[in-house]
Amino acid sequence: MVDFRFHTPDTAPDGSKALLAEGARKYGRVPAMYAAMAEAPALLEAYDAIQDLFMSSSFTKEEMTVVWQSVNVEHECLYCVPGHTLIAEMMGVDPAISRALRDETPLIDARLEALRAFTLQMVRQRGAVSGDQVEGFLSAGFDRQHVFEVILGIAQKVMSNFTNHVAATPVDGQLEPYAWRRRA
Structure with a gap:
């Protein structure tokens, strides 16, 4: 297994230094996932941007949580499931949803x-959902914009989930109370 480096603002490539410093300011520490992504400044910058874009989508905080966690659980991301459990808590999402x-x-x-089901259909079918599946999603009260915003949320989670799998990102101390493993 390749041993990836988890960067600090001091050890990071020049293109990642400011983003890591901003992450430390925003979260009170450099999240381990950001420290891993810092190896590729373009990835860290893209992730930060796509996260902001998804946060500004038309989804509610509950709906964003459903998209994020549906993908995280499907991909069995041991870092992102706890991370988004904490984020949902901080956003005031009903703990029963989490x-x-x-x-x-x-x-x-x-x-x-219906949002969870559609998100999982998109992930499992690699976007090749049927017209009936899209219609089912729309009939649940969503609109066409939401179809594409689900894609945006999935793209964000692919970046983070895949990074955490490849880098074997450790769960930060702050996330330990939210540790997760898929039930057998």
């Missing part, structure tokens, strides 16, 4: 469950 997503149990809210 529990259902982490445990892969149905969401009580039918609209949110």
Whole structure:
């Protein structure tokens, strides 16, 4: 296994130094995932930008959480599931939503469950969803913009999930209480 470096603002390539410093300012520390991404400044910059773009989408905080955690759980990202559990908590998302997503149990809210189902269809079918699947999503109260915003959220999570798998990113101390493993 390749041993990847987790950078600090002092050890990072020049193109990542400012982004790591901003991450430390924003989160009170450099998240381990950012420290791994810093090896490729373009990846860190792209991730930071796509996260901001998804956060400015038309989705509510609950809907963003559903997209993020559906992908994180599907990809079994041991860093991102805890990370987005904490983020959901900080955003004031109902803990029952986080529990259902982490445990892969149905969401009580039918609209949110439709969003989870559509997100998973997009991931599992690599975007090749059927017209009927799109219609089912739209009939749950979403619009065409949401279809493409799901793609945006998936793109964000592919960047982070794949980074964490390749780099074997350790769960930061702050995330340890939210550690997750898929149930057998």
